[in-house]
Amino acid sequence: MTAGRIDSRGLVRAYLDRIERVDRSGPTLRAILEVNPDAESIAIERDAERRAGKLRGPLHGIPIVLKDNIDTADGMHTTAGSLALLDSRPDADATVARRLRDAGAVLLGKTNLSEWANMRSDRSSSGWSGRGGQTLNPHSLDRSPCGSSSGSAVAVAAGLAAAAIGTETVGSIICPSSLNGVVGIKPTVGLTSRAGVIPISHSQDTVGPHARTVADAALLLAAIAGLDPRDPATTDGAAHAAPDYAKSLQRDGLRGARIGVPRTRLFGYSEGADQVAEAAIATLRAEGAVIIDPADIPNVQVMYPAGEEVMLHEFKSDLAAYLATRKHPGLLSLGDLIAWNRAHAAQEMPWFGQDLFEKAAAKGPLSDEKYTSALARSHELSRTLGIDAVMEQHHLDALVAPAYGPAWKIDLVNGDNFAGGSALPAGLAGYPMITVPAGIAHGLPVGLAFIGRAWSEPTLIRLAYAFEQASQARRRPAYRRTTP
Numbered sequence: 001m002t003a004g005r006i007d008s009r010g011l012v013r014a015y016l017d018r019i020e021r022v023d024r025s026g027p028t029l030r031a032i033l034e035v036n037p038d039a040e041s042i043a044i045e046r047d048a049e050r051r052a053g054k055l056r057g058p059l060h061g062i063p064i065v066l067k068d069n070i071d072t073a074d075g076m077h078t079t080a081g082s083l084a085l086l087d088s089r090p091d092a093d094a095t096v097a098r099r100l101r102d103a104g105a106v107l108l109g110k111t112n113l114s115e116w117a118n119m120r121s122d123r124s125s126s127g128w129s130g131r132g133g134q135t136l137n138p139h140s141l142d143r144s145p146c147g148s149s150s151g152s153a154v155a156v157a158a159g160l161a162a163a164a165i166g167t168e169t170v171g172s173i174i175c176p177s178s179l180n181g182v183v184g185i186k187p188t189v190g191l192t193s194r195a196g197v198i199p200i201s202h203s204q205d206t207v208g209p210h211a212r213t214v215a216d217a218a219l220l221l222a223a224i225a226g227l228d229p230r231d232p233a234t235t236d237g238a239a240h241a242a243p244d245y246a247k248s249l250q251r252d253g254l255r256g257a258r259i260g261v262p263r264t265r266l267f268g269y270s271e272g273a274d275q276v277a278e279a280a281i282a283t284l285r286a287e288g289a290v291i292i293d294p295a296d297i298p299n300v301q302v303m304y305p306a307g308e309e310v311m312l313h314e315f316k317s318d319l320a321a322y323l324a325t326r327k328h329p330g331l332l333s334l335g336d337l338i339a340w341n342r343a344h345a346a347q348e349m350p351w352f353g354q355d356l357f358e359k360a361a362a363k364g365p366l367s368d369e370k371y372t373s374a375l376a377r378s379h380e381l382s383r384t385l386g387i388d389a390v391m392e393q394h395h396l397d398a399l400v401a402p403a404y405g406p407a408w409k410i411d412l413v414n415g416d417n418f419a420g421g422s423a424l425p426a427g428l429a430g431y432p433m434i435t436v437p438a439g440i441a442h443g444l445p446v447g448l449a450f451i452g453r454a455w456s457e458p459t460l461i462r463l464a465y466a467f468e469q470a471s472q473a474r475r476r477p478a479y480r481r482t483t484p
Contacts, residue, residue: 001050001061008043008050008061011162012106015063016040019109019160027141027479031154033068033132035109037075042106049104056104058219063108065161067152068131069117070094070207071196072107080198081115081129083347084340088328094196095231096165096207096224103223108161111151117172118148119200119315119360123352123415126150126176130348134410137180138477139444143407144416146175149210153180156210157477163211163220169200169311170427171404173208174449178403178421178435181445181474183217183464184210186423187225188454189430190237195230199318201311202233203375204427212474214436214465218245221457240455248458253466255288260295260396262422262451269420270405272441277402280438280448280471284400287470289463292394297425299381306381307428309374312360334361351412382429383454391453398463399451403435406444422449432457434464437474443483445475 001007016035023029036042046061066072069080071090079085093101100107112132118124126147127135135150137143138158145154149166153176156164166173168186177184185208192207199205209220222245227238242248261267261281267274285291320333330336338357341348364370390396404421411417426433431454435447448467450460468474 008046008106009040011061012039012043012063012108015108015161022158023160027136027138029136029138029154029158030112030133031135031151031158031160032065033110033112033151034076036107039063039106039108046104046106056102057223059100059223060104062105062162064100064105064220065109065111065152065155065164066097066107067113067149067164067166068110069113069167069198070097070165072097074107076110078110078198079131080117081113081131083130083344084331084337085326085328086131088326090196090326092196095193095228097196099224105223111155111164113150114147117167117169117198117200119356120354121352121356123355125351125410125412126416128351128412134412137407138479139181140407140480140483142409142482143444144179144410146179146404146407148172149176153177153182153184153210156182156212163209163216165207165220165224166210167197167205167207168427169204171421171423173210174423174433174435175404175421177210178447179407179445181437181477182210182212183214183437184208184435185217185221185457186426186433187221187457188237188240188432190233191241191455191457192224193228193231193234195228199315199322201314202318203310203314204430206430214461214468215246215249218249218461221245242458245458245461248461249465250462251466251469252288253462254284257289257397257463258395259284259289259291259463260390260394260399261291261293262297262300262390262399262401263294264296265300265420266401266422270402270441273402273405273446276439276441276446277448280467281400283471284467287466292396295390295394295396295399297386297390297399299385300425303378303381303386303424303428306374306378309370310378313363313366313368313371315360316363317366352415378428382425386425387429387431387451388453397452397459398456401449401451403447403449406441406446422451426451430454432460434460436464436468438471439473440475
């Protein structure tokens with residue numbers, strides 16, 4: 001763009017053409033739910049600004065796609081993949097969407113997702129929504145894209161946009177990034193605003209980037225991080241938001257770093273993922289890192305029950321607060337959505353039900369002792385007695401593990417065949433993670449996860465970038481019909 005070889009309008013047109021050829025026909029990935037009808041006109045405006053010498057930053061004129069649980073007050077819908085919300089529109093942009101606009105990005109479209117960010121049923125198929133159908137993994141079309149930010153990761157892997165925004169509660173950025181072979185950053189809760197994002201859990205939800213490189217992800221994170229009066233959690237994060245994460249892109253960033261390897265639960269569920277991770281650890285060591293192995297996270301085996309209790313309570317409360325902003329008559333609570341789904345079961349529940357909706361609806365208010373004690377217990381096990389404890393014991397800069405195993409086969413009848421992953425401790429703690437493509441197992445991508453303490457994004461970006469540059473492990477998708 002600086003050299004004048006392409007402008008934003010030409011780039012938008014190229015991506016729209018690719019969406020037609022790859023997403024809506026050809027492999028038919030179903031990653032993009034809808035394109036922004038104003039994308040080309042916005043690009044024309046950005047090009048005019050560039051000609052006038054007004055550049056808003058490195059994202060000026062760059063097409064970005066958003067997960068369809070992020071509000072935009074424009075010609076696009078925001079539905080969390082559910083047909084229930086098609087008849088209402090948000091009154092305002094989510095803060096992260098507004099910041100991307102202000103940074104000069106072109107919001108190109110909305111991406112498909114695991115409906116309601118995978119909070120409707122334990123028997124769901126990741127990447128399926130009533131509105132968008134089943135998103136496919138571009139590396140092998142019969143394999144899961146994971147979720148819930150399925151379409152965002154697939155769009156990046158398949159070259160349908162320059163980068164994407166996803167959301168995570170536990171694993172929803174890290175898993176699809178790993179399975180689709182791209183970079184994903186799950187920020188510390190409070191670093192990026194959740195205002196205008198359809199919620200699950202205010203103590204665990206966060207918004208972050210998917211990109212093809214660590215450098216691109218770092219640029220995107222800088223654009224969306226920072227204080228937002230609409231989200232009280234960002235009060236703590238404001239002091240830690242870096243205006244330029246590009247300063248962390250250091251080729252020798254692994255030299256002297258102390259990195260722990262948490263074997264318990266985070267390894268051992270996939271031989272292929274373990275082999276990729278072992279080779280990655282050898283690369284870290286060769287690049288000058290000090291490897292402490294094992295460096296297990298205490299209590300990792302007993303964290304989940306308290307965290308699940310927190311999510312179910314917060315989902316009921318937080319979703320009601322969000323629905324009030326949509327002002328949709330008859331859809332103001334989780335109970336209303338349950339009734340709507342029952343009335344439209346043929347369209348919304350052809351493959352799996354809404355058991356998680358029903359579990360959450362049965363929970364009490366956030367003043368209940370059951371919730372407050374579960375929240376305290378979840379944070380204690382995952383933070384003080386978990387990640388913080390092991391990192392303090394060994395004086396670590398980060399922990400590393402395979403992000404997830406290779407993608408499993410899509411099974412709409414029985415749901416996900418999920419074997420394991422590394423997102424749980426950081427998800428419950430609200431701590432940051434980054435996954436970087438690390439290698440191929442059985443023809444499928446596997447990412448290496450870097451896990452840190454709160455607000456350690458600059459350190460994790462430095463380590464992840466140095467590993468990415470040393471390993472050069474990302475592979476373009478082959479769009480195979482099946483895995484050999």
